[in-house]
Amino acid sequence: MSHKIINVTVRDVRFPTSLEQHGSDAMHTDPDYSTAYVVIDTDCGLKGFGFTFTLGKGTEIVVCAVEALAGLVVGKFLQDIVSDFRGFYRLLTSDGQMRWLGPEKGVIHLATAAVLNAVWDLWARAEGKVGTVLRYYEKNKISFTSMTHELLSSFSCSQDLMLKEGYPAYTTSCAWLGYSDQLLKQLCTDALKSGWTKFKVKVGADLEDDIRRCRLIRQMIGPSNTLMIDANQRWDVAEAISWVSSLAEFKPLWIEEPTSPDDILGHAAISKALAPLGIGVATGEQCHSRVMFKQFLQASALQFVQIDSCRLGSVNENLAVLLMAHKFQVPVCPHAGGVGLCELVQHLILFDYICVSGSLSNRMCEYVDHLHEHFTSPVVIHNAHYMPPKEPGYSCEMLESSVQRHQYPDGDVWKMIINK
Template identity: 60%
Template sequence: MVGGRVTALSVHDVRFPTSLAGHGSDAMHTDPDYSAAYVIIETDAKDGLKGYGITFTLGKGTEVDWSRERRCAFGYSSCFECLMGLVGQAGRKGVRRDGERNIARKEPGKGRDSKDPLWKLLVDMDPKQLISCIDFRYITDALTEEEAYEILQKGSIGKKEREEQMLEYGYPAYTTSCAWLGYSDQQLKKLCNEALKEGWTRFKVKVGADLEDDIRRCRVIRDIIGPEKILMVDANQRWDVPEAIEWMLKLAEFKPLWIEEPTSPDDVLGHATISKALAPLGIGVATGEQCQNRVIFKQLLQAEALQFLQIDSCRLGSVNENLSVLLMAKKFQIPVCPHAGGVGLCELVQHLIIFDYISISGSLENRICEYVDHLHEHFKYPVVIKKASYMPPKDAGYSTEMKEESVKKHQFPGGEVWQKLLAAQQN
């Protein structure tokens, strides 16, 4: 379906010095520089077709080199997945490798000529086409092809109305921008009050480094937002299993909807133990942003280890892998509440969750998508938030393309921004 062939591939180490102001700080990552390995794929297609891919890291992880035709990537986390992610998300205007390539190929009559945004491309695919994009290996004990097909068939009822609803009202979001761990109480109060004025009704607070601090910060926020609005807390994997339960007993008075990443992201059984212990308090467990594949998500669902499932557009190695997770979540009746923020994660994941609502879940109950208010200005097609909701993107592709000027300025270590910072460090 794709008219051109790939002729060049370049990787850019793009870093934003977010650590300077404490943006993005949490109990595990105290001074992250939000960064991306940014890939541009060029083709020989006559219309100048290009593809863009991104993987989010915290700075030091983006040591990526693409020299002498040797693919080398030393990712912050599991870099094979990162790399698959890079390539998987390289789509815009139809250059879709790995995940997206499959999807583009399977769609007769559209493919490369599609000017649709990714969510719309997915919504318009019929169940059989979608199923053919999914790798069911290792998940048939939880979800068979037949069950997936049935879910998608049922999901097609009322699709048109839900699409219209999305276009008018958007997908509900919550904000993480008010309460990074590195923010002072004063800054926290100021940001919460501003967010309330802007119409935000759901707020996430970073916790896990110091219990007394957490109690004070949760109290400050609960006082400002009042008892009705939604509060979530996020420990970023800080605790052991028994510690997570104890700590959350102390924060229960602030009525958090969920505790996010209480322990190691690999610990399915640990999350199940925590879920069971916190259920009587009405606190759910949320996790998934660090889960590398459908097999881990399958187990989290099978073990009743989470009450909110957080997909991440870059961690899972393709749109396709995310499809299988969305379908499993539907079968196990667990709401998907995507992880976002970072660099470009909001831009990407909005496509997946809007598709999820229109074609799979059909429900907004207990469902919200994370939003973090920074670095959008570097994207050519930034997210549009209205009344605390993601408005469906209208441009073609996966909203991945960054502004040329931003990439140039923030390349590490040669870009203007870093040259200045590094020079300042030396003085």
């Protein structure tokens, strides 16, 4: 079947997470996790669902950008898109007038991700197969380099391991910056009982607070579990080095986003200074393109690559980064959380393990336990591992009732808040 795209709609869907300080960090004190939510209609009735992630205010700008890109998509046939996916990617990112608004960064690139995520979802549904990214791999394996051939032999057993045990995850849900020590303790206790062994703590607002919180969580999880810290870009380069050195006694595996996400050479300086302390640098959730990741890798500016399924240009650009990370032998530990990011990124990380890296060493995927109930195929976590998805598609579809209730500003949830 040809699957002609006949309509692209986009809605502004926001969850009032700021009311309970979920997701709070040193730079984003009051996020309302949100999406610009895209639905693609085809002439045969099949739909594709996609979105990009935002923090509330300004989601309407991304919605406006998706509407501008929609004109490039309506009328296309799915078969034509996937048989020249590079050409289609360039069509969206290199429009002679719109590329000035990026290029390939900020609002216009978030919108590109939303549209392309929906195209991937549509494709996987059209194929009727589980695992969008794996399907792409299978269809295109001959176009990968010789690297892939050698990995091909391990394909089956890697897949079996994933089906049995799943992909290791870490949790960020215990220690948002706005949480009290008491809440942090309670959540940490619960998480340990549920089998979690890797924990991330938000830092960067106040050093004394950070020392107290890191000491508390290290005491609770013991010396053999893993601790990571995340400053969400709060520092400049010298400040990052000195601040993190003060937290070295708590043995964090990495410091995440120590400074401006654009400061590649700054990250390189921080990486060099912290290496003797055994602390790596992780970044990527606001790294806007493969060109930026290329330089982070070239400059030895990070030791953990944190791809984002909605910041980069969908699966297409994420695959490029996975392959570069493999070339530089740097582990990929995706950013997730927000709303729906876990649902999407699980596909990418399974692809990375099964088809690219073949290793779980120093690799894990972020997990946050919010808002999964709004998806038709939410992630399944078992014993702190992501279990492979079982439904065809890219797991982007939200419950229509959730979308309607959370539409901004007219959904029931927002009407109630605004009228308060």
